[in-house]
Amino acid sequence: MGTKRQFRIWRGDETGGDLQDYSVEVNEGEVVLDVIHRLQNTEAPDLACRWNCKAGKCGSCSMEINGKPRLSCMTRMSTFEEDETVTVTPLRTFPVIRDLVTDVSFNYEKARETPAFAPPAGVAPGEYRMQQVDVERSQEFRKCIECFLCQNVCHVIRDHEENKPAFSGPRFFIRAAELDMHPLDAKPDRKEYAQAEMGLGFCNITKCCTEVCPEHIKITDNGIIPMKERVVDRRYDPLVWLGSKIFRRGQVPQTSVTSGHHSGTATASGEQPVHSHAGGSHDARSETQAQQGVNWHREVPHPTAPAVDANGKLPLTELTLDRAAAPSPFGDDVKFPLPPQHLNFAHPQQDEPKH
Amino acid sequence: MTETRIERHHYDVVVIGAGGAGLRAAIEARLAGKKTAIISKSLFGKAHTVMAEGGAAAAMGNVNSRDNWQVHYRDTMRGGKFLNNFRMAELHAKESPQRIWELETYGALFDRTKDGKISQRNFGGHEYPRLAHVGDRTGLELIRTLQQKIVSLQQEDMQEFGNYEARIKVFAETTITELLLDGDRVAGAFGYYRESGEFILFEAPAVVLATGGVGRSYKVTSNSWEYTGDGHALALRAGATLINMEFLQFHPTGMVWPPSVKGILVTESVRGDGGVLKNSDGKRFMFDYVPDVFRKQYADNEAEADRWYTDPDNNRRPPELLPRDEVARAINSEVKAGRGTPAGGVYLDIASRLPAEEIRRRLPSMYHQFKELADVDITKEPMEVGPTCHYVMGGVEVDPDSGAAAGTVRGLFAAGEVSGGMHGSNRLGGNSLSDLLVFGKRAGGHAASYAEQLPSRPAVPVAAVEAAVETALAPLHRDTGESPYALQQDLQAVMGDLVGIIRRQSELEDAMGRLAELRERVAKVSAAGGRRYNPGWHLALDLRNMLVVSECTAKAALERQESRGGHTREDFPKMEPKWRRVNLVCSLDGDKVHLAHKPLPKMRPELIALFDRAELAKYLTDEELAEFDALAEEASK
Numbered sequence: 001m002g003t004k005r006q007f008r009i010w011r012g013d014e015t016g017g018d019l020q021d022y023s024v025e026v027n028e029g030e031v032v033l034d035v036i037h038r039l040q041n042t043e044a045p046d047l048a049c050r051w052n053c054k055a056g057k058c059g060s061c062s063m064e065i066n067g068k069p070r071l072s073c074m075t076r077m078s079t080f081e082e083d084e085t086v087t088v089t090p091l092r093t094f095p096v097i098r099d100l101v102t103d104v105s106f107n108y109e110k111a112r113e114t115p116a117f118a119p120p121a122g123v124a125p126g127e128y129r130m131q132q133v134d135v136e137r138s139q140e141f142r143k144c145i146e147c148f149l150c151q152n153v154c155h156v157i158r159d160h161e162e163n164k165p166a167f168s169g170p171r172f173f174i175r176a177a178e179l180d181m182h183p184l185d186a187k188p189d190r191k192e193y194a195q196a197e198m199g200l201g202f203c204n205i206t207k208c209c210t211e212v213c214p215e216h217i218k219i220t221d222n223g224i225i226p227m228k229e230r231v232v233d234r235r236y237d238p239l240v241w242l243g244s245k246i247f248r249r250g251q252v253p254q255t256s257v258t259s260g261h262h263s264g265t266a267t268a269s270g271e272q273p274v275h276s277h278a279g280g281s282h283d284a285r286s287e288t289q290a291q292q293g294v295n296w297h298r299e300v301p302h303p304t305a306p307a308v309d310a311n312g313k314l315p316l317t318e319l320t321l322d323r324a325a326a327p328s329p330f331g332d333d334v335k336f337p338l339p340p341q342h343l344n345f346a347h348p349q350q351d352e353p354k355h
Numbered sequence: 356m357t358e359t360r361i362e363r364h365h366y367d368v369v370v371i372g373a374g375g376a377g378l379r380a381a382i383e384a385r386l387a388g389k390k391t392a393i394i395s396k397s398l399f400g401k402a403h404t405v406m407a408e409g410g411a412a413a414a415m416g417n418v419n420s421r422d423n424w425q426v427h428y429r430d431t432m433r434g435g436k437f438l439n440n441f442r443m444a445e446l447h448a449k450e451s452p453q454r455i456w457e458l459e460t461y462g463a464l465f466d467r468t469k470d471g472k473i474s475q476r477n478f479g480g481h482e483y484p485r486l487a488h489v490g491d492r493t494g495l496e497l498i499r500t501l502q503q504k505i506v507s508l509q510q511e512d513m514q515e516f517g518n519y520e521a522r523i524k525v526f527a528e529t530t531i532t533e534l535l536l537d538g539d540r541v542a543g544a545f546g547y548y549r550e551s552g553e554f555i556l557f558e559a560p561a562v563v564l565a566t567g568g569v570g571r572s573y574k575v576t577s578n579s580w581e582y583t584g585d586g587h588a589l590a591l592r593a594g595a596t597l598i599n600m601e602f603l604q605f606h607p608t609g610m611v612w613p614p615s616v617k618g619i620l621v622t623e624s625v626r627g628d629g630g631v632l633k634n635s636d637g638k639r640f641m642f643d644y645v646p647d648v649f650r651k652q653y654a655d656n657e658a659e660a661d662r663w664y665t666d667p668d669n670n671r672r673p674p675e676l677l678p679r680d681e682v683a684r685a686i687n688s689e690v691k692a693g694r695g696t697p698a699g700g701v702y703l704d705i706a707s708r709l710p711a712e713e714i715r716r717r718l719p720s721m722y723h724q725f726k727e728l729a730d731v732d733i734t735k736e737p738m739e740v741g742p743t744c745h746y747v748m749g750g751v752e753v754d755p756d757s758g759a760a761a762g763t764v765r766g767l768f769a770a771g772e773v774s775g776g777m778h779g780s781n782r783l784g785g786n787s788l789s790d791l792l793v794f795g796k797r798a799g800g801h802a803a804s805y806a807e808q809l810p811s812r813p814a815v816p817v818a819a820v821e822a823a824v825e826t827a828l829a830p831l832h833r834d835t836g837e838s839p840y841a842l843q844q845d846l847q848a849v850m851g852d853l854v855g856i857i858r859r860q861s862e863l864e865d866a867m868g869r870l871a872e873l874r875e876r877v878a879k880v881s882a883a884g885g886r887r888y889n890p891g892w893h894l895a896l897d898l899r900n901m902l903v904v905s906e907c908t909a910k911a912a913l914e915r916q917e918s919r920g921g922h923t924r925e926d927f928p929k930m931e932p933k934w935r936r937v938n939l940v941c942s943l944d945g946d947k948v949h950l951a952h953k954p955l956p957k958m959r960p961e962l963i964a965l966f967d968r969a970e971l972a973k974y975l976t977d978e979e980l981a982e983f984d985a986l987a988e989e990a991s992k
Contacts, residue, residue: 013887027614027615028613028614029612029613029614029615029616029729030613030614030615031615031616031728033615034615040840040890040891041838041840041841041844045838045839045840045882045883045884045890045891046882046883046884046885046889046890046891046892047890048887048888048889048890049890050397050398051579051580052397052401052403052579052580052581053401053403053405053406053579054579054616054619055406055616055619055620055724055728056723056724056727056728057405057406057492057495057720057724058397058401058405058406058579059401060397060398060401073728074727074728076728076730078730097550097887097888098550098887098888099888101550101888103550104398108399108527111506112506112509112510112519114506115510116462116503116504116506116507116510117461117462117503117507119460119461119462125453125456125457125459125460126415126452126453126456128456128459128460129470129471129472130464130467130471131467131471132466132467132474135464135465135466135467138464139464139489139490142464142489142495142496142499143492143495143720144499145405145495146400146401179462182462182464185462214727215723216723
């Protein structure tokens, strides 16, 4: 019932090797790992390949299939065309031991460098109390099966051996994030540590790691970005640096520039709350006057400062937003076209009778 | 041969196996100040424990405050059909909660109840919601937590000694092929690095076996390649004994379609959360298979069974939650009666029982697994499931308190699946994860104190090392023998067809003959290629372990003339009280398996008093019942 399929599998060791062609029988419902096992049973008994659970739970059988980092136990043969040659190669980021087996000890070294969970002082075993919503954030990262596909795909270390000493990689960024979000972890500086010691700043959020994660952990969005956003030291982080250039901040403590002024007037005059449009906030009376086109000297709205956090920094909102662009300079609550009563501009002649 | 390079290491305690039991044992030995090595056949953290989905049973009483260790003890004994080593069941029930809470101090994040405690879920055979869980990936959480605890101990050592591996080291992708003895004392362990094929010798006075099970001897199994009975065989060859080897648990619900994932488990939680079993006629057939001993606890109609999910106090449980052996046998009978699915299983339906959103929330990795591996959407269609070889109840006969192996050897300890007695003839779901922790800790602690009190370190005999090297290299030097893969398939065929779920005398005798033939062939196996990461060679070395353990199973299965738990004899379909008093003990006599009868230890009065007389009557002999009555009479005076 099976069909013959063409495979090219990398055979060799650290001294070199090449792709070898195999023609293998493939049956309905099989995955790439089944094919490798069939090869071991037949023409290549010493074909080296790691595997354990064969159910996508242990993360052992990581390899590159047609150039894509995948778990071979979770790559169904039905996803390929019948006449397609399937090329299987070892993970590229780690040194080859033999055939499809690579030396992944880099990851275990980095694991050892990541500070462990710090139990809270004075809480006895059995007395730990946490809410489900609070543990769920860390639980997402604890789904990690350590297949190291994210480490393999990360271009900071893929083909950049020189970055390995300073860079722990996505797997350990989410380990840091997991502990950072752990409701009872007693170590306060996970983010700072990730930035200073784990090379978080090298990451420029291309999301390749998230893409290859077989557990569908949102490594970048839920792990790396929240840490980047909140980390205090921004000097080493090219993205935050870039953000500061784009938003032209970093010179003055902007939080107090206009919002203080406005909240002052608003409370003093007891007027309706101001709203922000076109980067400005202004009172309702000026609006009415503007509509009537009578007051050319009405108060010009001050530009509103960006919504900065307690540290006076702008969140990198273009990255956490649901779209791939900077947020609207008009504010997120503004829909276009603007309703006329919200417009700042009134044509001087608008109310004059037409001739 | 003598010029072969062998890397030598000195340790106080060597733990073979890096699953839940092994890691917990290693943590304990290291905390006791002993220099500890962990030997892992795979990479660190890939152990088969990660496959455990349902949870870890511990009577914490977080969800139902009526739960306590006595109830858990009763459930365990009942599940094991009273063949359990009562002391192990007692220790397990008493100590599980502490072991689970301890994991939280290592950083584990279990699912929570509303008041912030560890949530507990229902599971087959457990009277109250008892399983601490993390979605359906509890085993992964357990392994990761223990793995990270070991890392944290290494970080402490780094601070103190400037070396992460000063007192605890993980030897990943390393296989032990031989235990070395000095007289009757363990002196060390010999093996090879899988990656390089280089040999390695550990000199250590205490060895803890935590190698897991034997499922790879079966065609349809949920077990990974590592489960080749290494620990069982190492123990036998070192002079220790195995008990209960006839008892294998076939998990009732493994995937049967598509073929590539045949054997992979569908967690029991699917049934605990409302999933029902149906045959090809669409009938919910489990109501026809409730044995008399369980009538009191299990519903006999759909209405009551369905009410139980929301009101467990006033209704009996659905029969889908019967112990695993009962469910496996029921499915087997339905399929044999021609009411199975095309792929030879039955339907497990949760799609029609819960809203899709709820299924995805409660069983995320099940949903994920079926979607990705089989392209089946469990929220829309039923699953096709059937029994798969899952767990071996039998194993190294141990002292219940210390985990020290029985037999003629000293300094050998065992914990987890490789040890026997705790689960009797059938293990309850959820009891294995807590078993790993409770007895892992005990074995590690006792191995450490054994090493501590030893007046002199045993010495590794040179001749034994040379013999071990020769045995290990033999398959590579032969080129006339059969392929290890072919031999494994033949062994799996013998075990699957003749020593499977339902057993018969004639088939078992046939199996004994075929295993003897296989023994000849395995002795001549040859492996192509070199020593560097050569899976063919690795399998060739594992085969002899699989073979000797299979012989134990077949022999004990032939001897035990009754049906109980994970051992069903078609020619002896009934449970016999007189057989309950007997443990079948395997030892090695030369290279032949020797089988002996040994009486079961007698339960202490206060423990047997936890049961109803009516229940005991189903298990005990008249003689034992008379003793029980005498006890009861004395107590009432």
